Amino acid sequence: MFRFARFALCRQLMVRHVSATAKKSFSGLGKFNHVAIAVPNLEKATALYRDILGAKVSDVQDLPEHGVSTVFVELPNTKIELLHPFGEDSPIAKFLAKNKSGGIHHICVEVNNIREAVATLQTNNIRTLTKEPKIGAHGKPVIFCHPKDCNGVLLELEEA
Ligand SMILES: CC[C@@H](C(=O)O)C(=O)SCCNC(=O)CCNC(=O)[C@H](O)C(C)(C)COP(=O)(O)OP(=O)(O)OC[C@H]1O[C@@H](n2cnc3c(N)ncnc32)[C@H](O)[C@@H]1OP(=O)(O)O
Numbered sequence: 007m008f009r010f011a012r013f014a015l016c017r018q019l020m021v022r023h024v025s026a027t028a029k030k031s032f033s034g035l036g037k038f039n040h041v042a043i044a045v046p047n048l049e050k051a052t053a054l055y056r057d058i059l060g061a062k063v064s065d066v067q068d069l070p071e072h073g074v075s076t077v078f079v080e081l082p083n084t085k086i087e088l089l090h091p092f093g094e095d096s097p098i099a100k101f102l103a104k105n106k107s108g109g110i111h112h113i114c115v116e117v118n119n120i121r122e123a124v125a126t127l128q129t130n131n132i133r134t135l136t137k138e139p140k141i142g143a144h145g146k147p148v149i150f151c152h153p154k155d156c157n158g159v160l161l162e163l164e165e166a
Protein backbone atom coordinates (compact mmCIF):
# COMPACT_ATOMS: atom_id res chain seq x y z
CA MET A 7 0.00 0.00 0.00
CA PHE A 8 2.80 2.39 1.02
CA ARG A 9 4.79 1.39 -2.11
CA PHE A 10 1.77 2.13 -4.32
CA ALA A 11 1.23 5.57 -2.72
CA ARG A 12 4.92 6.42 -3.23
CA PHE A 13 4.69 5.28 -6.91
CA ALA A 14 1.55 7.37 -7.49
CA LEU A 15 3.17 10.46 -5.93
CA CYS A 16 6.35 10.10 -8.05
CA ARG A 17 4.24 9.67 -11.18
CA GLN A 18 2.21 12.79 -10.40
CA LEU A 19 5.40 14.81 -9.83
CA MET A 20 6.82 13.59 -13.15
CA VAL A 21 3.63 14.51 -15.04
CA ARG A 22 3.70 17.97 -13.42
CA HIS A 23 7.35 18.42 -14.39
CA VAL A 24 6.69 17.49 -18.05
CA SER A 25 3.65 19.81 -18.24
CA ALA A 26 5.64 22.59 -16.63
CA THR A 27 8.20 22.49 -19.49
CA ALA A 28 5.48 23.44 -22.04
CA LYS A 29 5.02 27.23 -22.02
CA LYS A 30 1.68 26.86 -23.80
CA SER A 31 0.10 23.72 -25.21
CA PHE A 32 -1.87 23.19 -28.41
CA SER A 33 -5.20 21.36 -28.31
CA GLY A 34 -5.92 20.80 -32.00
CA LEU A 35 -3.90 17.72 -33.00
CA GLY A 36 -5.91 15.51 -35.36
CA LYS A 37 -5.59 12.32 -37.41
CA PHE A 38 -2.40 10.67 -38.60
CA ASN A 39 -2.18 11.66 -42.30
CA HIS A 40 0.85 9.88 -43.81
CA VAL A 41 4.27 8.40 -43.36
CA ALA A 42 6.75 9.40 -46.07
CA ILE A 43 9.47 7.19 -47.52
CA ALA A 44 12.27 8.73 -49.56
CA VAL A 45 13.02 6.39 -52.46
CA PRO A 46 15.89 6.25 -54.97
CA ASN A 47 13.65 4.92 -57.75
CA LEU A 48 10.03 6.13 -57.77
CA GLU A 49 8.81 3.72 -60.47
CA LYS A 50 10.28 0.71 -58.73
CA ALA A 51 8.90 1.78 -55.33
CA THR A 52 5.44 2.38 -56.86
CA ALA A 53 5.54 -1.06 -58.52
CA LEU A 54 6.27 -2.71 -55.17
CA TYR A 55 3.11 -1.30 -53.57
CA ARG A 56 0.85 -1.44 -56.68
CA ASP A 57 1.92 -4.58 -58.57
CA ILE A 58 3.29 -6.82 -55.81
CA LEU A 59 1.35 -5.69 -52.72
CA GLY A 60 -1.84 -4.81 -54.63
CA ALA A 61 -2.39 -1.32 -53.23
CA LYS A 62 -4.18 1.56 -54.94
CA VAL A 63 -1.65 4.26 -55.81
CA SER A 64 -1.97 7.83 -57.11
CA ASP A 65 -0.36 9.21 -60.26
CA VAL A 66 3.06 10.82 -59.92
CA GLN A 67 2.78 14.46 -58.82
CA ASP A 68 5.73 16.82 -59.36
CA LEU A 69 5.87 19.54 -56.71
CA PRO A 70 8.61 22.04 -57.75
CA GLU A 71 7.70 24.26 -54.77
CA HIS A 72 8.72 21.40 -52.46
CA GLY A 73 11.55 19.95 -54.59
CA VAL A 74 9.97 16.49 -54.67
CA SER A 75 7.85 14.16 -56.80
CA THR A 76 5.30 12.12 -54.88
CA VAL A 77 3.15 9.03 -55.24
CA PHE A 78 0.55 8.31 -52.56
CA VAL A 79 -0.19 4.71 -51.62
CA GLU A 80 -3.76 4.43 -50.27
CA LEU A 81 -4.24 2.18 -47.25
CA PRO A 82 -7.54 1.56 -45.42
CA ASN A 83 -6.51 3.69 -42.43
CA THR A 84 -3.77 6.00 -43.74
CA LYS A 85 -1.39 6.76 -46.63
CA ILE A 86 2.25 6.18 -47.52
CA GLU A 87 3.90 9.04 -49.40
CA LEU A 88 6.70 7.90 -51.72
CA LEU A 89 9.13 10.80 -52.21
CA HIS A 90 11.76 11.32 -54.87
CA PRO A 91 13.91 14.45 -55.45
CA PHE A 92 12.66 16.94 -58.06
CA GLY A 93 14.97 19.67 -59.35
CA GLU A 94 18.38 20.90 -58.22
CA ASP A 95 17.88 21.79 -54.56
CA SER A 96 15.67 19.04 -53.24
CA PRO A 97 15.35 18.99 -49.41
CA ILE A 98 15.54 15.18 -49.58
CA ALA A 99 18.76 14.98 -51.64
CA LYS A 100 21.12 14.78 -48.63
CA PHE A 101 18.87 12.24 -46.92
CA LEU A 102 19.00 9.94 -49.97
CA ALA A 103 22.76 10.43 -50.31
CA LYS A 104 23.07 9.14 -46.71
CA ASN A 105 20.42 6.41 -47.10
CA LYS A 106 21.13 4.86 -50.48
CA SER A 107 18.25 2.37 -50.46
CA GLY A 108 15.84 5.01 -49.13
CA GLY A 109 14.24 5.26 -45.71
CA ILE A 110 11.46 6.68 -43.57
CA HIS A 111 11.74 10.45 -44.03
CA HIS A 112 8.86 12.07 -42.10
CA ILE A 113 5.48 11.60 -40.52
CA CYS A 114 2.48 13.87 -41.06
CA VAL A 115 -0.22 14.63 -38.52
CA GLU A 116 -3.26 16.84 -39.09
CA VAL A 117 -4.00 19.97 -37.07
CA ASN A 118 -7.25 21.92 -36.97
CA ASN A 119 -5.55 25.35 -37.17
CA ILE A 120 -2.03 25.57 -38.61
CA ARG A 121 -1.45 29.23 -37.66
CA GLU A 122 -2.26 28.44 -34.03
CA ALA A 123 -0.02 25.35 -34.20
CA VAL A 124 2.91 27.41 -35.58
CA ALA A 125 2.45 30.09 -32.91
CA THR A 126 2.44 27.45 -30.16
CA LEU A 127 5.56 25.76 -31.58
CA GLN A 128 7.37 29.11 -31.68
CA THR A 129 6.36 29.90 -28.08
CA ASN A 130 7.91 26.56 -27.09
CA ASN A 131 11.12 27.06 -29.13
CA ILE A 132 10.36 24.25 -31.58
CA ARG A 133 11.88 25.36 -34.89
CA THR A 134 9.77 25.27 -38.06
CA LEU A 135 11.67 24.90 -41.34
CA THR A 136 9.85 27.74 -43.07
CA LYS A 137 8.38 30.85 -41.48
CA GLU A 138 5.05 30.40 -43.19
CA PRO A 139 3.10 27.24 -44.09
CA LYS A 140 3.23 26.17 -47.77
CA ILE A 141 0.51 24.42 -49.76
CA GLY A 142 1.26 20.68 -49.63
CA ALA A 143 0.46 17.67 -51.78
CA HIS A 144 -3.23 17.64 -50.73
CA GLY A 145 -3.77 21.33 -51.52
CA LYS A 146 -3.75 22.21 -47.81
CA PRO A 147 -1.26 24.28 -45.78
CA VAL A 148 1.65 22.30 -44.32
CA ILE A 149 4.65 23.13 -42.14
CA PHE A 150 7.69 21.07 -41.13
CA CYS A 151 9.24 20.98 -37.65
CA HIS A 152 12.99 20.47 -37.21
CA PRO A 153 13.86 16.83 -36.46
CA LYS A 154 16.40 17.95 -33.83
CA ASP A 155 13.52 19.51 -31.85
CA CYS A 156 11.20 16.50 -32.35
CA ASN A 157 13.07 13.49 -31.00
CA GLY A 158 14.97 12.92 -34.27
CA VAL A 159 11.79 12.73 -36.38
CA LEU A 160 10.93 15.23 -39.12
CA LEU A 161 7.32 16.17 -38.31
CA GLU A 162 4.95 17.60 -40.93
CA LEU A 163 1.74 19.27 -39.76
CA GLU A 164 -1.09 19.58 -42.28
CA GLU A 165 -4.24 21.62 -41.77
CA ALA A 166 -7.27 19.30 -41.83
C1 LIG B 1 4.91 16.99 -51.06
C2 LIG B 1 4.69 18.10 -50.13
C3 LIG B 1 4.74 17.70 -48.70
C4 LIG B 1 3.45 16.96 -48.35
O1 LIG B 1 2.39 17.61 -48.52
O2 LIG B 1 3.42 15.81 -47.90
C5 LIG B 1 5.98 16.93 -48.35
O3 LIG B 1 6.00 15.95 -47.67
S1 LIG B 1 7.45 17.64 -48.93
C6 LIG B 1 8.73 16.61 -48.26
C7 LIG B 1 10.05 17.20 -48.48
N1 LIG B 1 10.21 18.46 -47.79
C8 LIG B 1 10.90 18.59 -46.65
O4 LIG B 1 11.45 17.64 -46.12
C9 LIG B 1 10.97 19.99 -46.10
C10 LIG B 1 11.61 20.05 -44.74
N2 LIG B 1 12.95 19.47 -44.73
C11 LIG B 1 14.07 20.21 -44.68
O5 LIG B 1 14.02 21.44 -44.65
C12 LIG B 1 15.39 19.48 -44.67
O6 LIG B 1 15.22 18.22 -45.26
C13 LIG B 1 15.96 19.28 -43.22
C14 LIG B 1 15.04 18.45 -42.34
C15 LIG B 1 16.24 20.65 -42.58
C16 LIG B 1 17.29 18.55 -43.35
O7 LIG B 1 18.15 19.32 -44.08
P1 LIG B 1 19.36 18.66 -44.92
O8 LIG B 1 20.08 19.78 -45.56
O9 LIG B 1 18.82 17.58 -45.77
O10 LIG B 1 20.23 17.87 -43.90
P2 LIG B 1 21.15 18.36 -42.72
O11 LIG B 1 22.40 17.61 -42.85
O12 LIG B 1 21.22 19.85 -42.62
O13 LIG B 1 20.36 17.80 -41.49
C17 LIG B 1 20.54 18.32 -40.20
C18 LIG B 1 20.39 17.18 -39.22
O14 LIG B 1 19.05 16.64 -39.30
C19 LIG B 1 19.10 15.24 -39.62
N3 LIG B 1 18.00 14.95 -40.55
C20 LIG B 1 17.89 15.39 -41.81
N4 LIG B 1 16.78 14.92 -42.37
C21 LIG B 1 16.18 14.16 -41.42
C22 LIG B 1 14.98 13.39 -41.42
N5 LIG B 1 14.20 13.33 -42.49
N6 LIG B 1 14.65 12.73 -40.30
C23 LIG B 1 15.44 12.79 -39.18
N7 LIG B 1 16.61 13.51 -39.12
C24 LIG B 1 16.95 14.17 -40.25
C25 LIG B 1 20.44 15.04 -40.29
O15 LIG B 1 20.84 13.70 -40.18
C26 LIG B 1 21.32 16.00 -39.52
O16 LIG B 1 21.66 15.40 -38.28
P3 LIG B 1 23.17 15.28 -37.81
O17 LIG B 1 23.83 14.39 -38.82
O18 LIG B 1 23.09 14.69 -36.45
O19 LIG B 1 23.71 16.70 -37.82
Ligand SMILES: [Co+2]
Nearest residue numbers: 042087114162
Ligand atom coordinates in the same frame (compact mmCIF):
# COMPACT_ATOMS: atom_id res chain seq x y z
CO1 LIG C 1 4.63 14.68 -46.51
